[in-house]
Amino acid sequence: MERTLIRETVNKVEQKVLLFGWVNSVRKHGKIVFVDLRDRSGVVQLVGGSELKGLGHEDVIKVIGIVKKRDQRAINPKLITGEIEVLVEKLEVLAKSKALPIDIYGSGLAIDERVRLKYRYLDLRRPRLQRNLRWRSQLAHLFRQAFLARDFIEITTPLLTKSTPEGARDFLVPSRLRPGKFYALPQSPQQYKQLLMVAGFERYFQLAPCLRDEDLRADRQFEFTQVDVEISFVTRDQILNLIEEVVIEVFEKAGFKIEQKPFPRISYQEAIKKYGEDKFDLRKDPKSDHLAFAWVIDFPLFERTETRDLAPMHNPFTMPHPEDLDLLDQEPEKARSWQYDLVCNGFEVGGGGIRITDPQIQEKIFTLLGHSKEEIREKFGHLLEAFEYGVPPHGGIALGFDRLVAIALGERSIREVIAFPVNSSGQTAVMEAPSEVSPDQLAELGIKLAN
Ligand code: ASP
DSSP, X not given: OOBOOGGGGGGOTTSEEEEEEEEEXXXXXXTEEEEEEEETTEXXXXXXXXXXTTOOTTOEEEEEEEEEEOOGGGOOTTSTTTTEEEEEEEEEEEEOOOOOSSOOSSOOTTSOHHHHHHTHHHHTTSHHHHHHHHHHHHHHHHHHHHHHHTTOEEOOOOSSBOOOOSSSOXXXXXXXXXXXXXXXXXXXXXXXXXXXXXXXXXXXXXXXXXXOOOOOBTTBOSXXXXXXXXXXXXXXXXXXXXXXXXXXXXXXHTTOEESSSSOOEEEHHHHHHHHSSSOOOOOSSOOTTEEOEEEEEOOBSEEEOTXXXXXXXXXXXXXXXXXXXXXXXXXXXXXBBSEXXXXXXXXXXXXXXXXXXXXXXXXXXXXXXXXXXXXXXXHHHHHHHHTTTTOOOEEEEEEEHHHHHHHHTTOSOGGGGSSSOBOTTSOBTTTOOSOOOOHHHHHHTTOOOOO
């Protein structure tokens, strides 16, 4: 007999069905026992006798039964299967469940997050998180579809790469074969995607895992996903138009309401003047299925850090505004760049720029950022060398995928849309990393702990 999914039971009145799932609840009314059975597609009411009495929350069962129309009075409008129930003929318990350490039927928002993450595989059973991860998958699919339809190719870039000063702190991975040397996990595929432009792919995208060892906040995780894009032979406005088209297509197909089209474009200076910040909320209707996007353009190329050093406003690969090239020598902080950010409902959800492809300008920027000639060769030589073999003009962007999903679903934290996030002190869900490793493992890597 074939399995029937619970949401399909409504089409099988008076038929015999085979169901699998988890016990949501058990209610005893004298001799009759009602069980709510849940699978990935929904919940249905089972009706039976004493054979159902021993069932407990979250037991996994197999049921054969007949689908029956309910009495008019017994219809439950809250369930898609609320007009039917299944009369149990045969029950088999496939796995018992212990009493649950956390409630999984409510929103879960009031439960200590460390406990939720310790039992994430149970936490994920709650309807809100089931919904979130299904939406996440759907939005990822729509992004892929939109880029593939526009002649982009998805290319996977390496996870083991080189530590380069891109802005955030790197996660390092010690090398066994070359003790004393380290890989870094990528903060973003930035340099690889630029190398892919040199390689002639012209239109690249990737749902790319990125890793940054930063302080954790509601909208920050060590690991996150970017919708990463790079394009050759384009102007800034062509990139903005294309990304805008993709974003509108993805979210409208998914049923969200985009409040302003085309997206307003405002300069960084204007944004600071008007909103005090380079991110702002333009929604007229703050419902959670309403999205208000805007572009921020004409960023300054540099910002001053606390130590009064120059730091790139975006990353060191962003092209200075051609009109401001002369400012680089005298007043670099006055120079604007070809950087742009995408803002949604008050959050920055993406950033990118037209890249420097002139090795001389690139070297000048690195020098202004305080890198010595040797350092430039050591850290970025590969990119500068690649640019000597016919580099197409190019630019791109990365969208914060987790953040976009969280905003669209009205979730306050990106942890609510990531299957296994780390908690606020950096401990992984369920598996409790970071953890100690054996002395043998350390010896193999040539590492001695300083206590
Ligand atoms: N790699 C940049 C980032 O992660 C995005 C970009 O410029 O494409 O912020």
